[in-house]
Amino acid sequence: MDFSAWTNAAFAAVAVFGLVLFGLSLLAVRRAPSPRMGLVATGFLVVALQGIVIAILLFTGGAPLDLLLFLSAIFEVLLLVVLFAATLVR
Amino acid sequence: MEAPLERSGTWAETLLTFIQRYPGVHLREIRRRLGIPIGTLDYHLYRLGKQGLVSVRMQGGYKVCFPETLIGEGPPIPEPDKVLIALLRQPVPRAILLQLYLEGAASPQAVGAAVSASGPNLSYFLKRLEALGVIDRQGAPGQRLVRLRDAKRIHEILLRYPPLPETAIDRFVRFWSELHP
Numbered sequence: 110m111d112f113s114a115w116t117n118a119a120f121a122a123v124a125v126f127g128l129v130l131f132g133l134s135l136l137a138v139r140r141a142p143s144p145r146m147g148l149v150a151t152g153f154l155v156v157a158l159q160g161i162v163i164a165i166l167l168f169t170g171g172a173p174l175d176l177l178l179f180l181s182a183i184f185e186v187l188l189l190v191v192l193f194a195a196t197l198v199r
Numbered sequence: 200m201e202a203p204l205e206r207s208g209t210w211a212e213t214l215l216t217f218i219q220r221y222p223g224v225h226l227r228e229i230r231r232r233l234g235i236p237i238g239t240l241d242y243h244l245y246r247l248g249k250q251g252l253v254s255v256r257m258q259g260g261y262k263v264c265f266p267e268t269l270i271g272e273g274p275p276i277p278e279p280d281k282v283l284i285a286l287l288r289q290p291v292p293r294a295i296l297l298q299l300y301l302e303g304a305a306s307p308q309a310v311g312a313a314v315s316a317s318g319p320n321l322s323y324f325l326k327r328l329e330a331l332g333v334i335d336r337q338g339a340p341g342q343r344l345v346r347l348r349d350a351k352r353i354h355e356i357l358l359r360y361p362p363l364p365e366t367a368i369d370r371f372v373r374f375w376s377e378l379h380p
Contacts, residue, residue, distance in 0.1 A: 133371055141372045149375045195375070 117167045124160025131157050148195035152188055159184035210235060211243045218253050218264045221363055222276055223285035225261040228363065258285045259327075283331055284360050291316050292324045293362060296353050299334065304346035307336070315377075 134150035163181055166172040213233060218224060230240060244264065247253040254265050263285040265276060276284065287293045294314035299305065302313070311321040325345060328334045333353065338344050347353055365373070 133367065136368050137372045137375070140368050141376070143376075146372065146375060 113167075117164065120160050120164040120167060122160070124157055124164050127153055127157030127160050144198045145195050148191050148198065152191040152195065155184055155188045155191060159188070210239055211247060214240070214243050215247055215252055215266070218247075219266040219268070221288070222265050222360060223263050223281065223288050224363065225263045225285070225288065226255075227261070228288070229264065232363065232366075256281075258282060261285075263288075279331075280356065283333060283356065286324075286327060286331070287356065287360065288363070289324075290362070291320060292328060293357075295321075295324060295328065296333070296347070297357060299345060299347045300350055300353050300357065304344045307343060307345055310345055 131150060131153040134146065134153050138146045138150050159181060162184075163177060166177060166180070214229070214235070217229060217233060226240065226244075229235065230237060233240075235243075244253065244255055248255060251267055254267060255262055256265070257263075265281055265284075267275060287296070291314060295310055295316070298310055298313045305313070307321065307325060310316075310325075311318065314321070316324070325334065325336065329336060332348060334345055335348055336343050336345050
């Protein structure tokens with residue numbers, strides 16, 4: 110079974126929903142400015158960037174799977190670090 | 200994201216209905232909820248005020264609006280209640296009064312923990328509520344208790360004037376703000 114089209118669509122969806130949630134979190138920062146809300150917004154920005162970068166690499170083709178997985182893992186680690194910090198900060 | 204409320208009829212009608220439904224609402228909140236341009240809002244508030252339908256006053260640095268007549272047969276809002284109602288449009292003082300109404304007298308620290316308010320924020324609103332004659336602070340420093348002066352009045356006000364409904368942004372802020380270990 111060929112998953113390539115589904116993979117492209119899934120990362121495009123990550124980019125779209127990441128951007129939507131990033132927009133929502135910017136409005137939230139404006140409404141209730143706090144370090145935590147800033148970190149949450151950063152987290153959603155990381156998700157959106159992950160979707161955009163991986164989707165572009167997938168659509169253009171040529172990027173080795175190892176590189177895609179590595180980049181994806183880096184974004185995931187960044188996201189988890191940011192959300193961890195958001196959970197700890199008061 | 201934060202869709203303005205549905206508008207039926209003219210801006211004047213929408214504005215009057217909104218102010219009648221949520222007396223004490225402040226100007227920025229009206230703009231945000233109705234998506235009404237500031238010039239249009241000022242114009243219609245001036246017209247409604249001139250016709251004796253609404254009144255606008257400054258309170259705590261905000262311009263707040265009151266209807267001269269409530270929806271239905273309700274009597275005009277008594278003057279002392281207006282200041283309190285406008286204050287209760289903010290979540291912290293509303294939560295403080297509800298906490299004191301449900302749980303009775305408590306120390307300021309216990310109230311602060313229950314409503315998740317920081318020290319300076321809690322202290323500010325306790326002072327405001329005390330100045331309005333809504334609460335009393337009794338006892339020696341360190342053993343001080345906060346209590347409602349007239350629980351029946353607070354019961355009526357909390358029921359009669361519900362808070363504005365939460366928007367998607369409010370829910371987003373609440374959800375992420377409540378996360379802590």
